[in-house]
Amino acid sequence: MLLNKTLIGLATGIMCSLTFVANAAPIEIKFSHVVAENTPKGQMALKFKDLVDEKLPGKVTVKVFPNSQLFGDNKVLEAMQLGDVQMAAPSLSKFKKYTKKLQIFDLPFLFTDIDSVERFQKSAVGIRLLRSMERKGLIGLGYLHNGMKQLSASAPLKVPNDAKGKKFRIMSSDVLAAQFMAVDAMPVKKPFSEVFTLLQTKAIDGQENTWSNIYSKKFFEVQDYITESNHGVLDYMVVTSKSFWDSLPSDVRAEVQSALDEAIAYGNGIAAKKAEQDKQQIIDSKRSSIITISTEQRQLWVTAMKPVWKRFERKIGKEYIDAAISANQVN
Numbered sequence: 001m002l003l004n005k006t007l008i009g010l011a012t013g014i015m016c017s018l019t020f021v022a023n024a025a026p027i028e029i030k031f032s033h034v035v036a037e038n039t040p041k042g043q044m045a046l047k048f049k050d051l052v053d054e055k056l057p058g059k060v061t062v063k064v065f066p067n068s069q070l071f072g073d074n075k076v077l078e079a080m081q082l083g084d085v086q087m088a089a090p091s092l093s094k095f096k097k098y099t100k101k102l103q104i105f106d107l108p109f110l111f112t113d114i115d116s117v118e119r120f121q122k123s124a125v126g127i128r129l130l131r132s133m134e135r136k137g138l139i140g141l142g143y144l145h146n147g148m149k150q151l152s153a154s155a156p157l158k159v160p161n162d163a164k165g166k167k168f169r170i171m172s173s174d175v176l177a178a179q180f181m182a183v184d185a186m187p188v189k190k191p192f193s194e195v196f197t198l199l200q201t202k203a204i205d206g207q208e209n210t211w212s213n214i215y216s217k218k219f220f221e222v223q224d225y226i227t228e229s230n231h232g233v234l235d236y237m238v239v240t241s242k243s244f245w246d247s248l249p250s251d252v253r254a255e256v257q258s259a260l261d262e263a264i265a266y267g268n269g270i271a272a273k274k275a276e277q278d279k280q281q282i283i284d285s286k287r288s289s290i291i292t293i294s295t296e297q298r299q300l301w302v303t304a305m306k307p308v309w310k311r312f313e314r315k316i317g318k319e320y321i322d323a324a325i326s327a328n329q330v331n
C-alpha cells in the first residue's frame with residue numbers, strides 16, 4: 001500500500017516536471033545590430049532566426065533588431081554583459097575595450113582581398129581569436145564578411161596628400177585613428193548611426209566603409225566622391241555572453257551553433273554578391289563619382305599608412321600579423 005502511494009507520488013512528480021518542460025517559455029535570443037536589413041549582416045541575422053525556428057521550434061526564439069533600434073554599437077557589448085541582449089555582430093573594429101588582438105583586422109593594406117581574410121579567419125590563429133575575449137565574458141561564435149573598405153569624401157581623394165587636414169569618421173579603433181593620422185587627416189570616432197547626418201551637415205568630410213554600407217545607408221547621396229581603395233577590411237564577429245552560452249543545455253547550444261554556421265555561410269554568399277551589386281547601384285545613381293586609382297597612386301597610400309603596423313605590433317602580437325601575411329598566399 002505504502003509502496004503504491006510512493007510510486008503514484010513519484011509518477012505524479014515526473015508528469016509535473018515533464019509538463020513544466022513542455023510548457024516552459026522558449027529561450028529568447030535578442031540579436032541586435034546596427035545595419036540595414038538588406039546587407040550581409042541584416043540577411044544573415046534573419047536567416048539565423050528562420051533556421052532556429054526550424055531546428056528548435058518552441059524551444060528557442062530569435063528576435064532581430066536592425067538599424068541600431070535596440071542598441072547602438074557603442075552600447076551593445078555592455079548590454080550583452082548585463083544580459084539585456086544575447087547576440088550581436090559588431091564590426092571587428094569595435095572590440096578594443098575587450099581585446100587588442102582583434103585590431104589586426106584594422107591594419108591598413110594587410111589583407112590583399114576578402115579571400116585572404118577568409119583564409120586567415122579559418123586558420124588556427126583566426127579560430128583562437130574567437131576566444132580572445134572569454135576572460136571579459138564574451139565568446140566569438142563565428143566571423144561574417146561584409147567586404148573591403150573604400151574611402152568616400154566631399155572632394156576627390158587620389159593621393160594621400162588629398163586627405164590632409166580633412167575630417168574622417170572612423171569606428172572606435174585606435175588603429176583606424178593612426179591610419180588617418182598617417183596621412184595628416186583628422187579621425188573622428190562616431191557611432192555608425194550618426195554617420196549620414198555628419199556627412200550631410202558637412203560636420204565631417206569623409207568616411208571609410210564597404211560598398212554595401214555606403215549604399216544601404218545612402219552615404220553616396222551625401223558624398224561626391226568614392227575612391228576604390230580596398231585599403232582595409234570590414235568584417236564582423238558574432239558574439240554572445242559566456243554566461244548566456246554556458247546556461248544553454250548542450251544539445252540546444254549545438255543546434256544554435258549549427259544554425260549560426262549555416263546562416264553565416266549564407267551571409268558570406270550575399271556579401272560577395274552585394275559588394276559588386278551595390279557598387280553598380282551607386283555608379284548607376286550618378287550621385288557620386290567613383291575614383292579608380294593607379295598602381296602608383298595606390299602605392300603612395302600603402303607607403304604612408306603601412307608604418308601603422310609597426311606601432312601596433314606589440315599590442316596585437318607579431319605572430320598574428322605574420323599569420324595574416326601568410327594568408328595572402330594561396331597554397
Ligand code: SIN
Binds near residue numbers: 089091146191209234
Ligand atoms: C557595421 O557594418 O556594422 C557598421 C560599420 C561602421 O560602423 O562603419
